[in-house]
Amino acid sequence: MDIIKTSIVFTKTIRNVTRLKEIVTVFAKNGFDEFINSGITSHIPDFVLPSSRVKIKEELAQKSARDWPMIIGNRLRKCFEELGPSFVKLGQLLSTREDLFDESFIDEMKKLRDQALPIPFETAKNIIEQSLGIKIADIFSNINQQPIGKASIGVVFEGTLKDGQEVVVKVKRPGIEKIIETDFSILAFLISQLEKFSDEIKQLALSKILVEFEASLHNELNFNIEALNGKRFQKIIDKYDNQENKLFRIPHVYEEYTGEDVLVLEKIVGIPFSSKADVDKLNEGLTDKLQKAIEIFSKMYLHDGYFHADLHGGNMFLLPTGEIGIIDFGSMGNLSRKARHNFVAIIYSLLTHNYENLIYEFLDVAEYSAIPDVDKIIGDIKQELRPYIGLTAKEINSTQLLHKVIRTITKHDMFVPRDWVIVFRSLITLDGVSKSLRLDCDFFGILESNIKEIIASSFNKDEVIEDGLWAMKDILSTARLVPRHLKWFIKEWTKEKFAFEVKISGHEKEIVGIYSALLFLSFAILSAAFMFAGVLCLDSGKVKALLDISILSWVFWSLSCFFMITGFMVLRKGEK
Structure with missing residues (x-):
């Protein structure tokens, strides 16, 4: 699915005009009719655009201007819920972009969780048997026909294997790939039209978000990838988790019963961290556990660059054994070695209040169409983070700090890539969980101690030699490529008859x-x-x-x- 191509050659890629009509109709009746232009409706033969009962502009006029993110978010949520899996998943993605959207808009998008409809058990049974090539009766001694979870891509059932092991069975929705492919092509087209309509919408970089979303969702559609992600996460976390007194529990994957459309996992029973009242009852020793969890996660971020991309209270469980269970490995984040160095430098710059270096690190990782005014960004960052100067790592509210940094960066038309947003959101989530449970966890203090270890190890002889070899390779590669590119550039210059003008003032x-x-x-x-x-x-x-x-x-x-x-x-x- 190449959504850039689909947005350009729209008429060749949309095979379901009826679906486009349905989408436009749903958006129109929920108040977005005044934003839908003729460039969209011209692709639907004999279509009359319906109008909503209450226009968005009318509702905004009746309420405070501060309520517009909530109003837009509420109406979009209703559209997404009615339009199905692709749009629900998009809404869930938008709920993670605190750097781009207002808090009240994010809150509306978060309500989309678990709003998907179930699928009939007979349909799920057929998918399991076709995917695994085994009769369901030969795998399970019992399986509950009522789903215990409904997501936009899959439906979850619980059952018991022949050996008595309790498991959960994740089944992919039938025909979901075709639905998502059609919806993606339509979304790409709609966004391209909206970005022509409004510069404010264009600044949200929805096209880039959609490209990243497509890549992420492509992996989530294959349950084999989710199984491999869980195994890799387990392998990395075991490096830092005490084997004699383990803190984390990752559900075992039954590979023999897992395929592209079916995933069978060990069932883990516990209290989700999102259920604050129930977790509060087991608060004894929880501060130490969460402190240790943050320490292990920070090492995974800083040393390995591998992390859970959808970490929230609903995916973390407190088990009766005292362990912390983690589920749902469909979406993972991965930082390269260079990106990890950037991440270390960003966190260290925040802790040492070196805002100039902080901005230069973000310039290295962010995307922008024009080089921003660096002095202006540094000035804005200093203004925003002035209240934190002089505070120790333990005294800093890390959630507020990270939110302010990301919002200031994006205000200057710098687009922060998805992996970076995810890693910051994961840190914010961990800090948020501890604060919601009224636990006193020194979040930034843990990061600070780990960063000092990494900075010390960066002077390791082997690391220096390796960096030197890579630098030498880059220099040799550049020396070889520059003459070629210069030759091509001059050739194109003369062929296209380019000209340039030099302006000198004062003389x-x-x-x-x-x-x-x-x-x-x-x-x-x-x-x-x-x-x-x-x-x-x-x-x-x-x-x-x-x-x-x-x-x-x-x-x-x-x-x-x-x-x-x-x-x-x-x-x-x-x-x-």
């Missing part, structure tokens, strides 16, 4: 003088040439008087005088 008089002198030199050369041409036309043996000179010689000498006089006039004009 206009000198430039005019030089220009006049060059013109005088040109006229003098022309004058001399015509003078010489006139002489060549003379027949020296026949010229005994002026009347014997040929007319052609007089013409050339006249032109010579004309160019000489013109040259002197230009030179005098330039001297004034």
Whole structure:
């Protein structure tokens, strides 16, 4: 699914005009009819755009201007719920972009969780048997026909294997790929039209969000990838989790019963961290557990760059054994080695209040169409973070701090890529969980101690040698590529007949003088040439008087005088 191509060649990729009509109708009746232009409806034959009962502008006029994010969010949520899985998933993604949207809008998008409809058990049974090639009775001794979870991509059932092990069975919705492909092409087209309609919408970078969303969702559609993600997460977390007194519990994947459309996992029973009242009852020792959890997660971020991309209270459980269970590995984040170094530098800059370095690190990782005004951004960051100067790591409200940084960055038209938003959101989530449970966890203090270890290890001999080798490779590669690219550039330059203009201010008089002198030199050369041409036309043996000179010689000498006089006039004009 190449959504860039789909948005450009819309009429060739939309195979379901009925779906487009349905989407436009749903948005129109929920108040967005005034934003839907003819560029959209022209693709639907014989279509009359319905109008909503209460216009968005009318509702905004009745309420405070501060309520507009909530009003827009509420109406969008209703649209997404009615339009199904693709739009529900998009809404869930938008709920993670605190850097772009207002808090009240985010709250509306968060209500989309678990709003999907169930699928009939017979349908799920057929999918399981077709995917695994085994009769369901040969796998399970019992399976509950009522789903315990409904998501936009899959439906979750609970059952018991033949050996008595209790499991959960995740089944992909039938035909979901086709639905998502069609919806994505329509979304790409709608967003391209909306961005033409409004500069404010264009600044939200919805097209980029959709591209990232497509890549993420493509992985979530394959349950084999989710199974591999869980195994990798387990392997990395085991490096930091005490094997004798384990803190984390990752559900075991039954690979023999797992395929692209079906995922069978060990069932873990516990209290979700989103259920604050129930977790509060087991608060004893929870501060130490969460402190240790934050420490392990911070090491995973800083050392491995691998982390859970959808970490929230509903995916974390407090088990009766005292362990913390984590589920749902469909979407994971991954930072490269360079990105991890950037991340370390960003956090360290925040802790040391080095805001200039902070901005330069963000310039290295963010995307922007034009180079921002660095001094202005640094000034804005200093203004926003002034209240935190002088505070210790433990005294800093990390959630507020990270929100302010991201919002200030995006205010200057810098787009923060998805992986970076996810890693910051994961940190905010962990901090938010501890605060919601009224636990005293030194979040930034833990990060600070781990960062100091990483900075110390960066002077390790092996690391320095490795960095040096990579730097040498880059230099050699650049030395080889620059002549080629310069050759291609000059070739294109001459082929396209490009021209450039140089403007120099403050030396206009000198430039005019030089220009006049060059013109005088040109006229003098022309004058001399015509003078010489006139002489060549003379027949020296026949010229005994002026009347014997040929007319052609007089013409050339006249032109010579004309160019000489013109040259002197230009030179005098330039001297004034």
